[in-house]
Amino acid sequence: MPVAGSRIELRAVSRRFGRVAAVDGVSLTIEPGEFLTLLGPSGSGKSTLLAAIAGFSPVDEGDILVDGVSVRQVAPHRRGFGMVFQHYALFAHMTVAQNVAFALRMEGVGRSETDARVRETLALLRLGELAERKPSQLSGGQQQRVAIARAIVRRPRVVLMDEPLSALDRRLRESIQSEIRSLHRQLGTTIVFVTHDQSEALALSDRVAVLNQGQIVQLGTPDQLYRQPQAEFVARFVGESNVLAAQVLGRHNDEVVELRTLGGLALSAHHGAGPRAAAWVAGQQVQVLLRPERLALVPAQTPGAWAARVESSVFLGELLRLDVVLSSGERLQVRTLDVQGVQRPAPGDEVHLAFGAHDAWVLP
Amino acid sequence: MSLASQNRVRAPWMACLAWGRRSRAGGLQTVWLLAPAGLFLGVFYLWPLLDLLRLSVAGDAGLSFYARVFAVPLYWDALVRTFGIAASVAALCALFGYPLALRIHGARGAWRVFLLSAVVLPYFISVLIRTYAWMVLLGRNGPINKLLLALGLIEAPLALNFNRVAVLISISAVLLPLMVLTILGNLSRLDPLVDRAATASGAGPLAAFWRVLFPQTLPGLLAGVLLVFVSALGFFITPALLGGPTDQMFAMHIAQQADFLASGGFLQALATVLLAVTLLVVAVAGRFLGFEFIWGGQRVVRHAVGTGTLRSPGPWAVLSSVCGRWLADGLGWPLLRLLGRVPAPAARSVGWALAGFALLTLVAPMVISAIVSFNNAAYMSFPPRAYSLRWYERFFADSEWVSSLLTSVTVGVLSCGMSLALGTSAAVALVRSTLRGKSAWMLFLVSPLIVPGVVLGLSLYSLFLRLDWVGSVAGLAAAHAMGGLPLVLVIVAAGLQTVDVRQEQAAAVHGASPWRVFMWVTLPAIRPSLAAAALFAFLHSFDDLVLSLFLSGAHRVTLPLRLWGNVNYKLDPLPAVVATLEVALVVLGLFLVRSAWFTRSKPPGRPAEAAAG
Numbered sequence: 001m002p003v004a005g006s007r008i009e010l011r012a013v014s015r016r017f018g019r020v021a022a023v024d025g026v027s028l029t030i031e032p033g034e035f036l037t038l039l040g041p042s043g044s045g046k047s048t049l050l051a052a053i054a055g056f057s058p059v060d061e062g063d064i065l066v067d068g069v070s071v072r073q074v075a076p077h078r079r080g081f082g083m084v085f086q087h088y089a090l091f092a093h094m095t096v097a098q099n100v101a102f103a104l105r106m107e108g109v110g111r112s113e114t115d116a117r118v119r120e121t122l123a124l125l126r127l128g129e130l131a132e133r134k135p136s137q138l139s140g141g142q143q144q145r146v147a148i149a150r151a152i153v154r155r156p157r158v159v160l161m162d163e164p165l166s167a168l169d170r171r172l173r174e175s176i177q178s179e180i181r182s183l184h185r186q187l188g189t190t191i192v193f194v195t196h197d198q199s200e201a202l203a204l205s206d207r208v209a210v211l212n213q214g215q216i217v218q219l220g221t222p223d224q225l226y227r228q229p230q231a232e233f234v235a236r237f238v239g240e241s242n243v244l245a246a247q248v249l250g251r252h253n254d255e256v257v258e259l260r261t262l263g264g265l266a267l268s269a270h271h272g273a274g275p276r277a278a279a280w281v282a283g284q285q286v287q288v289l290l291r292p293e294r295l296a297l298v299p300a301q302t303p304g305a306w307a308a309r310v311e312s313s314v315f316l317g318e319l320l321r322l323d324v325v326l327s328s329g330e331r332l333q334v335r336t337l338d339v340q341g342v343q344r345p346a347p348g349d350e351v352h353l354a355f356g357a358h359d360a361w362v363l364p
Numbered sequence: 365m366s367l368a369s370q371n372r373v374r375a376p377w378m379a380c381l382a383w384g385r386r387s388r389a390g391g392l393q394t395v396w397l398l399a400p401a402g403l404f405l406g407v408f409y410l411w412p413l414l415d416l417l418r419l420s421v422a423g424d425a426g427l428s429f430y431a432r433v434f435a436v437p438l439y440w441d442a443l444v445r446t447f448g449i450a451a452s453v454a455a456l457c458a459l460f461g462y463p464l465a466l467r468i469h470g471a472r473g474a475w476r477v478f479l480l481s482a483v484v485l486p487y488f489i490s491v492l493i494r495t496y497a498w499m500v501l502l503g504r505n506g507p508i509n510k511l512l513l514a515l516g517l518i519e520a521p522l523a524l525n526f527n528r529v530a531v532l533i534s535i536s537a538v539l540l541p542l543m544v545l546t547i548l549g550n551l552s553r554l555d556p557l558v559d560r561a562a563t564a565s566g567a568g569p570l571a572a573f574w575r576v577l578f579p580q581t582l583p584g585l586l587a588g589v590l591l592v593f594v595s596a597l598g599f600f601i602t603p604a605l606l607g608g609p610t611d612q613m614f615a616m617h618i619a620q621q622a623d624f625l626a627s628g629g630f631l632q633a634l635a636t637v638l639l640a641v642t643l644l645v646v647a648v649a650g651r652f653l654g655f656e657f658i659w660g661g662q663r664v665v666r667h668a669v670g671t672g673t674l675r676s677p678g679p680w681a682v683l684s685s686v687c688g689r690w691l692a693d694g695l696g697w698p699l700l701r702l703l704g705r706v707p708a709p710a711a712r713s714v715g716w717a718l719a720g721f722a723l724l725t726l727v728a729p730m731v732i733s734a735i736v737s738f739n740n741a742a743y744m745s746f747p748p749r750a751y752s753l754r755w756y757e758r759f760f761a762d763s764e765w766v767s768s769l770l771t772s773v774t775v776g777v778l779s780c781g782m783s784l785a786l787g788t789s790a791a792v793a794l795v796r797s798t799l800r801g802k803s804a805w806m807l808f809l810v811s812p813l814i815v816p817g818v819v820l821g822l823s824l825y826s827l828f829l830r831l832d833w834v835g836s837v838a839g840l841a842a843a844h845a846m847g848g849l850p851l852v853l854v855i856v857a858a859g860l861q862t863v864d865v866r867q868e869q870a871a872a873v874h875g876a877s878p879w880r881v882f883m884w885v886t887l888p889a890i891r892p893s894l895a896a897a898a899l900f901a902f903l904h905s906f907d908d909l910v911l912s913l914f915l916s917g918a919h920r921v922t923l924p925l926r927l928w929g930n931v932n933y934k935l936d937p938l939p940a941v942v943a944t945l946e947v948a949l950v951v952l953g954l955f956l957v958r959s960a961w962f963t964r965s966k967p968p969g970r971p972a973e974a975a976a977g
Contacts, residue, residue, distance in 0.1 A: 054560075054564060056560055056563075075568075076560075076563045076564060077562075077563045077564070077565075077566050077567055077568050077569075077572070078566070080566065081564060082564070082565075083560070083561065083564035085557045085560065085561055086557070087555065087557065089555050089557035089558045089560065089561040090558075090561075091558060091561070091562070091576055091580075092555075092558075092580060093579045093580055102562070102565050102567070102575075103565035103566050105697050105700075106565060106566040106567050106571065106700075106701065107566055108697070108698075108701055110693075111689070111693050147561075150561075150565065151564075154566075160564075
C-alpha cells in the first residue's frame with residue numbers, strides 16, 4: 001500500500017498583495033516522503049505558501065516544481081494532491097462515504113473499486129461505522145478524520161494540511177496528531193503541514209520551516225530548531241526561552257566562548273561548530289539563550305552558581321515554574337521537576353542556579 | 365392551583381437558579397411581550413379573514429358563490445392563467461437571478477457594492493413605480509423601440525406593451541431582487557473553502573459547481589422560486605398596467621369588482637379561493653423546505669447524534685436506488701468528468717450573459733426614469749431633446765401632489781412606529797423566552813407577508829366600513845403595519861440572536877434591573893437592526909398601493925394612489941419625478957442605516973487567540 005511521495009521544490013517563490021509581500025522569495029526543497037511543517041505566527045505567509053503549492057494562490061515570481069516538473073501552469077484540480085482544510089470543508093449534502101468517494105469518482109474509478117477503496121480508507125481512520133452519516137451528525141474529531149480520509153483516498157503523492165487541528169481541543173488534537181504520524185509512516189506520502197502551534201510542529205515533523213514576514217527564518221529538524229535556533233525570533237517562538245544580552249570575553253575552545261551578561265555575570269556558552277566559530281571577537285555584543293528547564297537549582301556553595309531571589313512560584317503538576325531575579329537585576333524563568341519531599345521554593349526565597357556550557361546557546 | 369399562579373410563585377427563585385437558560389426576566393414576563401403583537405394581528409388580520417370566510421358563505425348562499433367561481437370560464441381561466449404566469453415568472457427569475465447571485469457572491473470591493481445596490485435599490489422601490497418605468501421602456505416611442513430603429517433592425521415601432529411578454533418581463537424584473545437576495549442569503553452561509561476542497565479533490569470548475577456548490581444552494585433557489593411564485597399569484601398592478609385583455613390575472617377581478625360591492629359574498633368567495641390557493645402552495649412548500657423559507661431563515665435540522673437508525677428500504681426505494689446508481693455510473697459521472705474538461709471561460713461567459721441581462725433589467729428602469737424626469741417637453745418623449753427641472757417644479761407646485769406626499773409620509777411614519785413597537789417586543793419575546801411552539805408563533809406573526817394584498821384589503825374593508833375607519837390615517841397606518849410588523853420581527857429577531865446573552869447576564873449580576881439591562885445593553889446592541897427594520901417598515905407603508913386602494917376613501921389620497929390614477933389616465937413624465945425622488949429617498953435611508961451599522965459600539969474583543977505552546 002505505501003506509495004512514493006513526491007519531491008517538491010520551491011524556487012524563490014513570491015506572492016504579493018498590493019505592496020505587501022505575503023511570501024517573499026522562499027526557496028525550499030521538500031524531500032520525497034518527508035513530513036515538513038511550515039510554522040509561523042498569523043500573517044507570516046505560511047497559509048499563502050501552502051495555497052501556492054496547492055495552486056489556489058498564483059505565484060507572482062519564482063517557480064514550484066513537483067518531481068522536477070513545473071506546476072505553475074497546472075490547474076489546482078489537476079495537481080492530484082490531497083488537502084485537509086482548517087474547518088474541515090466537508091461537503092454538507094453528502095454522506096461520509098460520498099465525501100470520501102468524491103475524488104475517486106472525479107478520477108473515473110468504477111463503482112465497485114471506489115466502494116472497496118472508500119471502505120479501506122474509512123477503516124484506516126476507524127470511520128467504518130459512520131459511512132452513511134452526514135457531516136452534521138459527526139463530532140469535530142470525527143469530521144476531521146473524514147476530511148483526512150477524503151484527502152488520502154486517492155493515495156496521493158502529496159498531502160497538504162492547512163492548520164487541520166486548530167479547531168479541536170487539546171486532547172483530541174494529541175490523539176489525531178498521533179493518527180496523522182502513523183498514517184504518514186504507513187502511506188509514505190510527502191506531507192506539507194501548516195500550523196502556528198510550535199509544539200505541534202515539533203511533535204509531528206521531520207523538518208520545520210519557521211516563517212516570519214513571508215520569509216524562512218530557519219529550516220531544520222525539530223531538534224536543531226529547539227537547541228540551536230539561528231535567530232532570536234526562532235528562539236522565542238519555539239519553546240520557552242530566556243534571552244540575555246551579553247558581551248564576549250574570549251574563546252574557550254572551538255565550540256565554547258566565555259561571556260559576561262550586561263548585568264555582570266560570567267558564563268560559558270556554546271555555539272555550533274563551523275566557520276563562524278572563529279569569528280568571535282572580545283568585546284562583541286551577543287545574545288545568549290538559556291532554556292528554563294536547563295537551569296538547575298543547586299546548593300548555595302556550588303562554584304559558579306548564580307544567586308537569585310524567587311519572585312513567584314507556580315505549580316504546574318509535574319513541573320514547577322519559578323520567576324526569579326538575579327543578583328545582577330536580570331530576570332529569568334526556571335522550570336524544574338517537582339520532586340516529592342523536596343521543599344518548593346517560595347516567593348522571597350534565595351535560590352542558586354547552575355548550568356553547563358552546553359545548556360547555554362549563543363545566538364548568531 | 366392553576367398553572368399560571370404556580371409559575372408566578374416559582375418564577376422569582378427559578379429565575380435566580382436557572383440563569384443560563386432562562387432570560388433575565390425569568391421567562392414568564394418576557395412571554396407577555398408577545399401579547400401586543402398577537403392581539404394586533406388578531407384584530408386586524410385573523411378576525412377580518414375569518415369574516416371574509418363567513419361572508420363568502422353567508423345567508424342562504426351556501427357554497428353557491430364558490431360554484432360560480434369554478435363554473436364561470438372567466439374566473440376559472442384567469443386562475444389557470446395566473447398559475448401559468450406565476451410559474452413562468454418564477455422560472456425566469458431563477459434562470460437570470462441565480463447567475464447574478466453567483467456573480468455578486470464572487471465579487472469584491474466597489475464592484476460588489478455596485479452589484480448589490482443594483483439589486484437592493486429596486487427591492488425597496490414600489491412596484492407601481494417600477495411598473496411605470498417598464499411602461500416607459502416598452503412604450504411605442506420608448507428607448508427600446510428607438511434603439512432598435514436606430515440600429516436598423518426594425519422599420520416601424522413594435523407594440524411591446526400590453527401583451528403577455530410585457531407582463532412576464534415586467535413581473536419578473538419586479539420580483540427578481542427577491543430571488544437574488546434569497547439565493548445570496550444561502551450562498552453567504554456556505555463554507556467558502558468547500559469549493560477549494562472540491563477542486564483539491566480533482567473536480568474542475570464546472571464539476572465542482574454542479575456537484576458541490578449547486579446542491580448546497582438548492583434550498584435557497586427553491587425558496588426563491590416559491591417566494592416569487594407566491595408573490596406573483598397575487599399580482600395585479602403590473603398586469604393591469606402592462607397586460608392586454610387576454611392577460612387578466614385572478615387578483616385583478618377582485619380589485620376591479622370591489623368598485624361595485626353589490627355582488628354580495630361572491631367577491632369574498634373569489635378572495636377566499638386566491639387565499640386558499642396561496643396557502644396551499646406555501647403549505648406544500650413548507651412541508652419540504654421548512655417554513656423558514658418565508659422569512660429567509662435556514663431550516664433547523666436536528667440530527668440525533670449517535671442514533672443512526674436506518675430504516676429498511678421498501679421495494680420501491682430499492683428499485684429507484686438501483687436505477688439511480690445505474691444512471692449515475694453510466695451517465696452522471698462520465699458527463700460530469702466531461703464537463704470538467706469544458707474550459708471554464710465558456711461556462712463563465714454563459715453565466716455572465718444571463719447575469720448581465722438580469723442586471724440590465726434592474727438598472728435600466730431606474731436610469732430611464734431619471735432621464736425622463738428631467739425632460740423639458742410637455743409630453744413624454746425619449747430621448748429628451750432638452751433637460752430642465754420643469755416637471756419637478758410642477759410636482760412641488762401642485763398642492764394635490766404635495767399633500768399626497770405628506771399623507772404618505774405621515775401614514776408611513778405612524779405605521780413604522782407601530783411596527784417597531786409591536787415587532788420588537790414580539791422579537792424579544794420569541795428570542796429570549798422559553799416559550800413552547802416558538803416556530804408556530806413565528807409562522808403566524810410572519811404570515812401576513814404571504815397573503816395577497818387584495819385579500820387583505822378586501823377583508824379589512826368590511827371591518828373598516830363597520831368601524832367607520834375608511835379614510836382615517838391611523839386606520840391605514842395600522843393596516844400597513846400588518847406587513848411592517850413581520851419585517852421588523854424578522855430583522856430584530858436576527859439581530860437579537862447575535863447579542864451575547866452573557867453581556868445581559870453580566871449587567872444583571874452587577875445590579876441592573878431587567879428594564880435597565882434592555883435599555884443599556886440590549887438596545888444599543890440591536891440599534892443597527894432597529895434602524896434597518898425602521899427603513900423596511902416605513903417603505904413598506906410608503907410603497908403600498910393595494911391596501912390603500914381599498915381603505916383610504918375618496919379624500920385621503922396617498923402618493924401611490926395619486927400615481928395610480930395618473931398612470932392609468934396618461935403616460936407623462938410626472939411619475940418619473942416621483943420615481944427619482946424615491947430612489948433618492950431610498951439611497952438616503954440605506955446610507956443612514958449603513959452608518960448605524962458602522963458606528964455601533966462593538967463589543968470588546970476577546971483577548972487575542974493565545975498561540976498554543
